[in-house]
Amino acid sequence: MSEGSRLPHLQRPYYQAQEPIPTPTLAPQPKPIQKEQKLQTETLPRPLNRQDDHLGVFTAIGQLPPSPDSLFSVKEQGLSNPRILRFTMNSIPTEMSMCSNIGIPLAAVWQPLAELSTDDEQIxxxxxxxxxxxxxxxxxxxxxxxxxxxxxxxxxxxxxxxxxxxxxxxxxxxxPELYSGTYDFKAPADYSNRPIQVPLFLFVVDVSTPALQLRIIHQVIASIRNILDSLPYPDKTLIGIITFDNSIQIYKIAANGELIEIVMTDVDDPFISESVSGCCYNAQNDKEKFDALLYKLSEWSFPNANKQSLSVGGVLHAIKEYLLKNRGGRVLFFTSQSGTIGKHVIPQKQEFKPMHNEREKAYLPADNYLQLGQDCCAEDICVDIFACTHQTINSASLAALCSQTGGDFYYYPAFQVEADGEKLYYQIVRILTRQQGSQVVMRARCSNGLAVDYYIGKYKRKGPVEMEAACIDSDKSIVVIIKYDEKLNEANEFFLQCAMLYTNTQGERLIRISNGKLFSTRSIPNILKAADIDTIANVVVKISAQNIFEMPLNIIRENWHNSIIKLLIAHRQSLGDNDFSKILVPETLKLLPLYCNSALKQSALTLSVIPIDQRINSLYNILSISVYSSRLLLYPKIYSIGDIQSQSHQPGTFSNNTILILPRLVGDSHEYLKSDGIYLINNGEILVIYIGKDASNELIYNIWGFDSPQDLFNNVDYWPITDNGNEENEKVLNIIQDVRVRNPSAYSSICMFFEGLSGDDRIIKKMLVEDNSASELAYGDFLMRVHKVVLNKISRND
Structure with missing residues (x-):
């Protein structure tokens, strides 16, 4: 084991020299007194590589997959692009007990419609x-x-x-099927008895009095109008909009250009009298007509709006039964509340203080919403719900409904259109423009000796080994957990093949095939050398999120702690290293304690008191998160843009191969955010510009045109950075644009934070994952505690 693969020495604060802990012998000896140890936190492992150098061509033959945020191109040689398929371990133990002993699950993360680089070999x-x-x-x-x-x-x-x-x-x-790792077969007609689905996006918007006060309808209409010209296949896409409060409303444009409102008032069993052709418009042929409808609707005053609202489930039931039955489509549902009248009313989940040591029933969805989600999936209806609200809602039921169909739950607490409108717009854009497939059936197959244990993701189970979803998109991943049917022979090859039957946005029925290969070994060092830290973190955090519906949070957290401890013990024993003054972590997995500590601070898994809707939202976001997205979530990137001129590598400019050079990265801790600095923080969902209280007035002026951070803080309307022809301004704009483009999902909106001036610092604390919190340890303290447990267990075993 090389010295570079070990973490730094633990320094004892009152002694220059360190005395090694005596190696235990068979003769009983008194235990040495453990003096308090302290880590040099600045030397702890962090993912601080800039990742703006092109790593070249990756072939997946005998190579570990590159970091998911690095720049690389892929030439498939029988194995799938790692953007599509990644394993926790590329060399696997010959038996299940070895997996348990090293604390790493055997699993794959499959992202069948992942976006590829333009330099990649295309499917x-x-x-x-x-x-x-x-x-x-x-x-x-x-x-x-x-x-x-x-x-x-x-x-x-x-x-x-x-x-x-x-x-x-x-x-x-x-x-191609004999040299590529990923490819599409054109599906024979007998593979499905469903009619081919044409892409359809139906916007369903709450216009009750509380929702109108939040101006949800106006933001949705503005977003739709802005995106109409950018739809990928407008000639094949239908798009429509309906509204609801205590009734359901459909709109038409009369011959004289006036807006006609058609109201369906049945509360107990809402009925929709119009067909798809009466509610939806072809995005190309009917664009002018639909745009005119949106314009009229944006000026409509909704004179009969009611404070009460139909339940979300009631409106979706009506859409499923009367509008999209035997047709399918994607429903984007915007609401300010769960609804208080009509079919499928669900009680509001009251805020509660979780016990953490018992199963929490408050996290469980209502049975009728689970069934409604399954019924929607059976009709090929995918549901996304945007909860733009100022009250507690039953997110457990709403999010579960979305998940059953392959859709997403978007939670906007204390929604304000001025603050949240940009983010909502970008999420709508992402839904309408990303690659996606409908009418989806998926399954995985393993070589003899291995088998699929279960899946984690957003889908509906179809039989013992298959999944189905109304829709899957380029942001969704599926975890395939693999089990052992028997002991494996050493040095053999084993294979995983994932297959997905789907309809693409051009109306073609296809079968996407992805292939992966594993090698069996009894050597723990070889297993650990071939482990993929980013995939392991992604899988374990998903297992933890899924288990929260079945077991107490304390047990879930303890299981992850134990897996880290098992890994460190197995690694130390495989090396035979008795120098207990060092923390020994495999080089490939040196970031695992950091990711574990960060994951347990996320809203889904923290012991802190978190609003139930926020916790549920975090849980369901994790279930389908990509490997790239989970890397940014567990360790956001913080770019030091305040010293762009003094950095020798010239960030904000382009290298010879036209790749933008990014600024240096700093650690995710207050310790590294200097008061005279300006930083760009990216967690994959939003970008935060952090401005220190003593930031350079000259740089503030060159970028924003104001004389000081205080002046900029007082001029909210000028926070968005515009092009003013200044060199520093141009560099910062280039950096923000490049970071946004590289992010794996929605085009990120920007928030501003001013040290000492912005009152609410919760978003900053959430991103500084190395720091401690009310209930969680700082990174260095967590690592120190884990190390002590490892030493105690080794001492007891000896």
Whole structure:
């Protein structure tokens, strides 16, 4: 083990020299007195590489996948792009007990529609009928072994010998399915009895009196109008809008240009009299007509608005039964409340103080909303709910409904259109423009000796081994947890194949295939060298989030702590290192304690008192988060833009290969945010510009045009950075644009924070994940505590 793979020495504060703890022997000896130890926090491992250098071409043959936030291109050689498929371990133990002993789950994170780099080898579509194994039903791939001059082949998943189709008896080198890791087959007609779904986006907006006061409808209409010209396939896309309060309203434009409101007043069983053709418009052919409707609606005063509102479930039930039945589509639902009248009314979840040592029933959804979500999925209806509210709502039920369909729950507490409108707009843009598939059925297959245990994600279970969802998009990932059916032979290859039947936005029915390969070994050092820290963190945080519905939070947190302790013990024992003054962590997994400590500070898993809606929102966001997004969530990037001129690598300018150079990164702690600095903080969802109280007046002037941080703070309307032709201004604009483009999901909105002036610092504290909180340890203290537990366990075992 090289010295560079160990964490720094633990310095004892009152002694220059360190006396090693005696190695335990068989003879009983008194335990040495443990003196308080203190970490040099500045030397702890952090992901502070700038990631603006191109790493070259990745082939996945004998290589660990690059960091998900790095710049690289991929040439697939039988294995899927790591943006699509990543494993927690690329070398796996020969038996399940070894997995348990090292505290790392065997799993894969599959993101079937992940966005690829323009330099990546793109996914090819195969027009011929898919060739499959007749026993395990695996699809042909690069690891099928062809014998007898191509007349026979052996399935790499189950080992069955098959007769090869004639197309594979010659010219196999030109077949994408035999050299790529990810590819699409055109689905035969008999693979699905559903009619092909044309993309449809239906906006359903709350116009009750409380919602009108929040101006939700006006922000939604403005967002739709701005995005109409940017829809990917407008000629194939339908888009519509309806509203509701204590009734459901549909709108039309009369021949004289006036707005006609059609009101459906049945409360107990809401009915929608119009068909899709009466409510929705083709985004290309009917664009002018729909834009005119939106314009009239933006000026409509909603004179009959009622304070009471139909329940969310009641409105969705009506849409499912009378508007989108046997048709499907994506529903974007905007509400200020759960609803108090009509069908599927659910009680408001009252705020409570969680016990953490017992299962919390408050996290569980209402049964009728679970069933409604499953019914929507069966009708190919995907639901996204935007809760723009100033009250506690039943987010447990609403989020579960969305998740059952493959949709998302977006929570805006204390919604204000001035503060939240930009973020809401970008999320709508993302939903309407990202790659997505509908009518989705998914499953994974493993080589003999391994099997799929269960999945984690946003879907509806279909039988014992399959998942289905009304929609899946480029931001969604699925975790495949793998179990052992038997002990594996050492030094063998094992395979995972994930398959997804879906309809793309162009109306084609396709089967997407992704392939991965693993190697078996009994060597713990080899297992740890081939472990992927970012995938492990993603999987474990998802397991923890899913378990919160079944077990107490204390147990979940303890399980993660124990997995870290098992890893450190197994690693130390594999090295035979008895120098207990060091914390030994595998080089590939040196960030795991940091990620664990950060994850346990997230709203979903913290012991702090968190509003229930905020906790539920965090839980469901985690369930489908990508590996790239979880890296930014667990350790946000903080760029020091306040010293862009003094940094020798010239951040904000372009290198020779046209890649923008980013500023240096600093640690996620108040310790590294200097009062004379300006920082850009990015957690993948929002960007925060942090301005120190003593920040350079000259730089403030060059970027914003104001004389001091105080002057800028007093002029809210000028906080957005505009182009003023100044060099520093141009560099900062370049940096913000580049960070936004690189972010894995929605185009991030920007918040401003002024040290000593901005009153609410909760968002900053949330992003500074190394610092302690009311209930959580700081990074260094957490690592110190884990180390002490490791030493105690080793001492007891000896």
């Amino acid at each position: 090819q579509k195969i027009e011929s009928a898919p060739f499959r194994c007749t026993r395990c039903l695996a699809y042909v791939n690069a690891f099928f072994k062809f014998t007898d001059s191509g007349r026979k082949c052996i399935c790499n998943i189950c080992g069955l010998s098959l007769d090869s189709p004639e197309v594979y008896m010659r010219d196999r080198a030109s077949k």
